[in-house]
Amino acid sequence: MNKKALIPLILLLAVGVFFSFRLIADKPDSALFSENSNLQIDPYVTDDNSTLTKNQVIQETIMRVIKEGHYSPKMINDEFSVKVFEKYLEMTDFGKLFLLSSDISEFKAFEKSIDDEIQNGTTKLYDLVNGRMKTRMSQAEAYYQEVLKDPFTYTEPDEIELDGKKLNWCDSEADLKARWKKSMKYRSLVRFTELKEQQKTSTDKKEKAKTEKELEQEARESVRKNMDSYFKRLKKINDSDRFATYINSLCHVIDPHTDFFPPKDKQRFDEEMSGKFYGIGAVLQNEEGVCKIKQIVTGSPCWKEGRLKVNDVIMKVAQGAEDPVEIAGWDIEDIVSIIRGKQGSEVRLTVKHMDGNIEIITIIRGEVQMEDTFAKSIILKNNGLNIGYIHLPEFYADFNDRNGRRCATDMEKEINKLKAEGVNAIIVDLRYNGGGSLTDVVDIGGMFIDKGPIVQVKSKDAPAQPMNDRMSGTLYDGPLAILINQGSASASEILAAAMQDYKRAIIIGSTSFGKGTVQRVFPLEEFYQGDPSVKPAGSIKLTLQKFYRVNGGSTQLKGVTPDIQLPDIYDYMDIGERKDSNSLAWDQVAKADFKPIKPSVDFNMLIEASRKRAANTEAFKIINQNATRLKKQSDDNRYYLKENQYLEQIAEAKDLSKKMENIEKSIKPLTFTNLAADKATIQRDTVAIRKNEDWIKNLKKDPYIIEASNVLQDWIKLSKGVSKVSNSMN
Numbered sequence: 001m002n003k004k005a006l007i008p009l010i011l012l013l014a015v016g017v018f019f020s021f022r023l024i025a026d027k028p029d030s031a032l033f034s035e036n037s038n039l040q041i042d043p044y045v046t047d048d049n050s051t052l053t054k055n056q057v058i059q060e061t062i063m064r065v066i067k068e069g070h071y072s073p074k075m076i077n078d079e080f081s082v083k084v085f086e087k088y089l090e091m092t093d094f095g096k097l098f099l100l101s102s103d104i105s106e107f108k109a110f111e112k113s114i115d116d117e118i119q120n121g122t123t124k125l126y127d128l129v130n131g132r133m134k135t136r137m138s139q140a141e142a143y144y145q146e147v148l149k150d151p152f153t154y155t156e157p158d159e160i161e162l163d164g165k166k167l168n169w170c171d172s173e174a175d176l177k178a179r180w181k182k183s184m185k186y187r188s189l190v191r192f193t194e195l196k197e198q199q200k201t202s203t204d205k206k207e208k209a210k211t212e213k214e215l216e217q218e219a220r221e222s223v224r225k226n227m228d229s230y231f232k233r234l235k236k237i238n239d240s241d242r243f244a245t246y247i248n249s250l251c252h253v254i255d256p257h258t259d260f261f262p263p264k265d266k267q268r269f270d271e272e273m274s275g276k277f278y279g280i281g282a283v284l285q286n287e288e289g290v291c292k293i294k295q296i297v298t299g300s301p302c303w304k305e306g307r308l309k310v311n312d313v314i315m316k317v318a319q320g321a322e323d324p325v326e327i328a329g330w331d332i333e334d335i336v337s338i339i340r341g342k343q344g345s346e347v348r349l350t351v352k353h354m355d356g357n358i359e360i361i362t363i364i365r366g367e368v369q370m371e372d373t374f375a376k377s378i379i380l381k382n383n384g385l386n387i388g389y390i391h392l393p394e395f396y397a398d399f400n401d402r403n404g405r406r407c408a409t410d411m412e413k414e415i416n417k418l419k420a421e422g423v424n425a426i427i428v429d430l431r432y433n434g435g436g437s438l439t440d441v442v443d444i445g446g447m448f449i450d451k452g453p454i455v456q457v458k459s460k461d462a463p464a465q466p467m468n469d470r471m472s473g474t475l476y477d478g479p480l481a482i483l484i485n486q487g488s489a490s491a492s493e494i495l496a497a498a499m500q501d502y503k504r505a506i507i508i509g510s511t512s513f514g515k516g517t518v519q520r521v522f523p524l525e526e527f528y529q530g531d532p533s534v535k536p537a538g539s540i541k542l543t544l545q546k547f548y549r550v551n552g553g554s555t556q557l558k559g560v561t562p563d564i565q566l567p568d569i570y571d572y573m574d575i576g577e578r579k580d581s582n583s584l585a586w587d588q589v590a591k592a593d594f595k596p597i598k599p600s601v602d603f604n605m606l607i608e609a610s611r612k613r614a615a616n617t618e619a620f621k622i623i624n625q626n627a628t629r630l631k632k633q634s635d636d637n638r639y640y641l642k643e644n645q646y647l648e649q650i651a652e653a654k655d656l657s658k659k660m661e662n663i664e665k666s667i668k669p670l671t672f673t674n675l676a677a678d679k680a681t682i683q684r685d686t687v688a689i690r691k692n693e694d695w696i697k698n699l700k701k702d703p704y705i706i707e708a709s710n711v712l713q714d715w716i717k718l719s720k721g722v723s724k725v726s727n728s729m730n
Helices: 008-016 052-070 078-092 100-108 114-120 126-147 173-201 212-236 239-254 264-273 300-304 334-338 408-419 438-446 491-501 605-617 618-635 644-664 676-682 686-700 703-719
Strands: 029-035 159-161 259-261 277-280 282-287 290-296 311-318 346-352 356-364 368-369 376-382 384-391 427-431 434-439 453-459 465-468 482-486 506-509 517-523 539-549 638-640 671-673
Touching: 008 052, 052 114, 052 239, 052 539, 078 100, 078 126, 078 239, 078 277, 078 686, 100 126, 100 282, 114 126, 126 173, 126 212, 126 239, 126 539, 173 212, 173 644, 212 703, 239 259, 277 517, 282 334, 300 356, 300 638, 376 408, 376 703, 384 408, 384 517, 384 703, 408 434, 408 438, 408 676, 427 703, 434 438, 434 491, 438 453, 438 491, 482 491, 482 703, 506 605, 506 703, 605 703, 618 644, 618 703, 671 686
Parallel strands: 029 434, 029 517, 384 427, 427 482, 482 506
Antiparallel strands: 159 638, 259 539, 277 368, 282 290, 290 311, 311 346, 346 356, 376 384, 376 671, 453 465, 453 539, 517 539
16 A cells, blocks of 8 residues: 555556656665675564564664664654654555544554654554554445445546545545545546547447447446455455554655565565576466466576466466465466475476366476566667667666676676677666666776776765776777666666766766665564564665765765756656655765766767757657646646546547657657677577567667767767767657
8 A cells, every 4th residue: 555656547658659668657666785784783682581572573673773773863753753653654545545534533642652662662553553454444345345336427527636645534434435436436437438439449340339338337347356456455465564564664764765674575675686586487467367378488497398388377386296276366476476486396387278278287496587677788770870779777686696697797798799799889778777786886887987986985974985996997988878867766876977977978868866875685683682483574675875976976866967958758757866855865075086088079069969959859849748747747636527527638648649659650760780699599489589579669769769879979970070960860
């Protein structure tokens, strides 16, 4: 029940048809991690007669670690308590669809005493809220089931507010039931209008048209199924998960990036950071309660075994020789949890193939690498120039495996492959890259300069220390452009800022996220000695340091301002670090000892030429219109529940969607060519071929990549003494 962005689907679609990169509606998982930050804290010891619960031990341990180890711990007092109280309620019931005003009044007895609870080792507020939420959830389940039984009419004027912060808590169960009715009516209206549009544009002339009554019933049934799944997931949230939400309300008031990870969340976090997990390598999907194979990951254990195919249905799962378990009706998350397991262990799947044949397939679990996480490159051609393009989705590193995959190693390989093909320039795309490994970003930065510091890191009560390039010489010294946007955070900001300060690259896009802090993950067992029954207790991701540019400035809150600013869909949205009042402050330290590189061209000429092109580029005009629309929607989350008013309300977004489609057609696409070194891998199977084709298709219509290539084309021309630059976009 964490806060989710409430941007209508139609607006996302208006942009999604055009962009190849993923959209964000809230802050990314903007992480920056150090492997070498130590934390010296005496373990928390309980005596043999202690009767502390596991929750109390977790709370006591985490608050001690924060107090003694956090870069900038806050005073635990009444002011802190009030902030935690507000944060906890927001994280528990943001949409105000469960709790009543009477519940909030009862909870307010603890509003200024959470600091006392921490001091006394109690969790009374959590116990009270947790118990009440269980009751309210059961009631809410009955509300939606009841209101979806009867047809809705969409002819009377009415509206709904979707921003939980603008809503008041309901005073009675009748008011709460009415709010649920509005919510279900809105969801049904959205689905109803979608079904009508689908029927209107259907090319199947044999299918009998459904009446509005039938479509309305189908819409309600679709919403009911979605709500059934939603409440099924809610019921699976156990007390440990809910307590983690409470503890994170404490952590996030300290700062937005200090987190408590229960054991299963820590495992998921490690997988995301490393880009790998242990399982069979099949992507699953749920179709009406049936688990089907959607995709086979190339190179994975099930790909090597060979018998499991796309569209096969998994009927049963067995652990080795144990009895199989039927999984019909299970959630995908639950199915994944029993199929994944330790490396080298055996899982047996009872599978129904498309031809009806049922077979038991034995697979030995192994490492599965998520290829979309890793760096990859391609060559684009612009007016006879070969420009290398490297996409780096995150600064990944396997902190649990010294020989595991790292982004710095992969980036070195990609740069060498591009150099082998004689590229004239390189684009590094860091858009929506939320960060990752501190060590790796320093190594990558060193590939583009001869020597010097890449970033400065400051620990608590200590002066800032430079982290220097460890590479001998320069791997690539040609024209370089780096793409960033508001989703580029932490490690992305370090690389962009360093290359900007050294004058080594021209930075293109929109102002970055603004996260200038460094975290490390510690198992709580490192700080607790006592009753072994509380283990495993989980882990804490703790903010230990801040990082600074080599010019002394911080990226915290302010982010990195690109040299060339292009319109962005989130230009008018407050989605960066600055939106959180609990974020650490901006400051600066002394400039590091570094020597900027004298560029071969005057960047001001590149900036001015790009500005003129962008001003006359229809794609960027429409992006700016979408940005204005998105800001308007963010400020006003009210929607009409009368059909004709609702359709008028979303018509603007549909119109913009059509304009985006037309712009896509008007863009003169560039030619993209895979590297010779990659072609064997791409041709290994039909899945890899299709993914590569889709990737190139999206790259061709990306205006930011096109403009970056134009900027680099200008750079090359000017460096050769050609005075004229391009004034039109390809």
